[in-house]
Amino acid sequence: MRLRFWGTRGSIPVASSCQMIRNKVKQALLLADGQRFENEAQVDRFIDESIHFLFGHGYGGDTSCVQIETGNEFMLCDMGSGLRRFGQHIMQAQDSERPKVYHFFMSHMHWDHIMGFPFFPPIYIAGHSIRIYGGHQTSVMEDAFHRQQSNPCFPVYWNELKADIRFTHLEEDRWHEINGFRIKVMRQAHHGGSFGYRFEKDGKTIVYSTDAEHKQENEKETKAVIDFFEDADLVIFDAMYSLADMVTIKEDWGHSSNIVGVDLCLRANVKHYCMFHHEPAYDDEMLYAVFRETKRYKEIVSEGHSLQISTAYDDMVIDL
Amino acid sequence: MEFKTQQIEDVTLIHVKGRIDHRTAKDFENALKPHLDECIAGDFKKILMDMGEVDFMTSAGLRVLMIAAKTCKTCDKEKGEIAVAALQPLIKEIFKISRFDLILKVFTTVQSGLENMSSTSAGAKK
Ligand SMILES: [Zn+2]
Numbered sequence A: 001m002r003l004r005f006w007g008t009r010g011s012i013p014v015a016s017s018c019q020m021i022r023n024k025v026k027q028a029l030l031l032a033d034g035q036r037f038e039n040e041a042q043v044d045r046f047i048d049e050s051i052h053f054l055f056g057h058g059y060g061g062d063t064s065c066v067q068i069e070t071g072n073e074f075m076l077c078d079m080g081s082g083l084r085r086f087g088q089h090i091m092q093a094q095d096s097e098r099p100k101v102y103h104f105f106m107s108h109m110h111w112d113h114i115m116g117f118p119f120f121p122p123i124y125i126a127g128h129s130i131r132i133y134g135g136h137q138t139s140v141m142e143d144a145f146h147r148q149q150s151n152p153c154f155p156v157y158w159n160e161l162k163a164d165i166r167f168t169h170l171e172e173d174r175w176h177e178i179n180g181f182r183i184k185v186m187r188q189a190h191h192g193g194s195f196g197y198r199f200e201k202d203g204k205t206i207v208y209s210t211d212a213e214h215k216q217e218n219e220k221e222t223k224a225v226i227d228f229f230e231d232a233d234l235v236i237f238d239a240m241y242s243l244a245d246m247v248t249i250k251e252d253w254g255h256s257s258n259i260v261g262v263d264l265c266l267r268a269n270v271k272h273y274c275m276f277h278h279e280p281a282y283d284d285e286m287l288y289a290v291f292r293e294t295k296r297y298k299e300i301v302s303e304g305h306s307l308q309i310s311t312a313y314d315d316m317v318i319d320l
Numbered sequence B: 001m002e003f004k005t006q007q008i009e010d011v012t013l014i015h016v017k018g019r020i021d022h023r024t025a026k027d028f029e030n031a032l033k034p035h036l037d038e039c040i041a042g043d044f045k046k047i048l049m050d051m052g053e054v055d056f057m058t059s060a061g062l063r064v065l066m067i068a069a070k071t072c073k074t075c076d077k078e079k080g081e082i083a084v085a086a087l088q089p090l091i092k093e094i095f096k097i098s099r100f101d102l103i104l105k106v107f108t109t110v111q112s113g114l115e116n117m118s119s120t121s122a123g124a125k126k
């Protein structure tokens, strides 16, 4: 099973500023130090082997969209701006070779999680089937999508879309069978409510849990989250804030912290914790610093328990 | 986790010992509660936490500290105050990683904390 991250940023898409790009080029030139390259392949090798991730790559700035690659129908979590790039990518394949069924699992209807939808080409093509699942009632989901596809938000209206688009409400706390997966849904603390997903297939478990504020003020609630994460191979987790921000000025803003993610994953015996929904105000250097600090925190508190930690970036791939 | 209180002039010095994680966070919260209740009742408090013997702390424990600090601040025109002192190196690192060093006063030693917080210098200097 393979996961592909099309968008990893929280709240609003961001792009590198001219100054940031200039800095990356500058660092690369300094590292090359006058070196001559015979061909492009040599340049690529140099970038891959000698230039730090921060200067040769970076985290990207599209909002939440994660693909679970398996079987022959498409499966994705959320429709942030990363969905636009996913759409571009699949439209490059021959029409006859491309599956026409898409399953979308929605954490919630906030702007940054639905904004990729109008820029997703299959919705404009007859013969495509778009299945949108969520813990919210279908009327709530439909309303958000209809409003986005109406005046004054967007010039192409809902009734002009050509694909077959259907909404399905997934009840909490019971298993659902979709596209060969066993799927469970959990309600999370967030404005208007959000939902986390536990996906199980072929002995592997992935949890997608974004836009959730884990306050740890009530052990019963915390225990329910830990049960939901229990023994997962991978947990994709809203690690937007520092703990200090989360419990002070950004309390009740609906997001968690990098180190709360470590504590919950350690308690739940998770194998791999992936930090997600990055703060838009952070630049690549800051995200990298937070990543290193999070790993250090794990070293201090893990008491010998193993937990792999990564921090998501656009185009990242994880194989399970 | 162990918890011992001492009044030094106008500063309540609390010695904490052991682990503050999800298992002990509730005990920590309950032990702090009487002091915070006095705060809420309008009797503003200066609380210095001697963390010298705290050797393990997670986000669950930090959360309790933050609630205490907030409660202290809201009472009596923000005259209440809470600070920590004598952090062990690893706990100090956790404060930095969680950015708690930016929102809570951290003193290197209990003595420097007392000197700084006490309004009667005589009490602090002994
Ligand atoms: Zn979001």
Ligand SMILES: [Zn+2]
Binding pocket: A108, A110, A190, A211, A254
């Ligand atoms: Zn949200």
